[in-house]
Amino acid sequence: xxxxxxxxxxxxxxxxxxxxxxxxxxxxxxxxxxxxxxxxxxxxxxxxxxxxxxxxxxxxxxxxxxxxxxxxxxxxxxxxxxxxxxxxxxxxxxxxxxxxxxxxxxxxxxxxx
Amino acid sequence: xxxxxxxxxxxxxxxxxxxxxxxxxxxxxxxxxxxxxxxxxxxxxxxxxxxxxxxxxxxxxxxxxxxxxxxxxxxxxxxxxxxxxxxxxxxxxxxxxxxxxxxxxxxxxxxxx
Numbered sequence: 014x015x016x017x018x019x020x021x022x023x024x025x026x027x028x029x030x031x032x033x034x035x036x037x038x039x040x041x042x043x044x045x046x047x048x049x050x051x052x053x054x055x056x057x058x059x060x061x062x063x064x065x066x067x068x069x070x071x072x073x074x075x076x077x078x079x080x081x082x083x084x085x086x087x088x089x090x091x092x093x094x095x096x097x098x099x100x101x102x103x104x105x106x107x108x109x110x111x112x113x114x115x116x117x118x119x120x121x122x123x124x125x126x
Numbered sequence: 127x128x129x130x131x132x133x134x135x136x137x138x139x140x141x142x143x144x145x146x147x148x149x150x151x152x153x154x155x156x157x158x159x160x161x162x163x164x165x166x167x168x169x170x171x172x173x174x175x176x177x178x179x180x181x182x183x184x185x186x187x188x189x190x191x192x193x194x195x196x197x198x199x200x201x202x203x204x205x206x207x208x209x210x211x212x213x214x215x216x217x218x219x220x221x222x223x224x225x226x227x228x229x230x231x232x233x234x235x236x237x238x239x
Contacts, residue, residue, distance in 0.1 A: 122167070
């Protein structure tokens, strides 16, 4: 079945360490997105990519980095510069244009101690 | 400012009762409109979407939503709620001429037997 796979489901890291969250899709979607979810704040866009080797900052990109070397993959790195990295991270993808709606992965909960 | 507003943070209903979740948007041109549902610790599932045409949209799980241009609203309804509907519900928009999905802050639905 086609879908989006995020791994791992839970991730623990020490403060000051970089960590990379994986997102893979086999839907042949052109666009991929990373969102951060905090209680009471909904989902906020971190980065998005509409095509391989190209990506744009979303609303809260500071302290994060991404790459899009393959259509299927859009990993997110949470760097030590991110002041409050503990959150639930969701990856999504959509056909080009996005108007048909996004398909979401099941999320990664990152806890930094 | 452009925004998506869900005025109700938390709603509690009895099983079998009707449900209406409110969503208002503030954009110059009518955006594409979506409702998503999220179970705890999970990703988001698309319930329904509106692009144009009939203003009453049918979705999955017995949900429907009505687009009212005059009120800039896209409220979600269900005639009879089931205990399994307890979850968080997000209204979202793709503004005209973009492909970024912008979320409201969500409404948490609790269902009592």
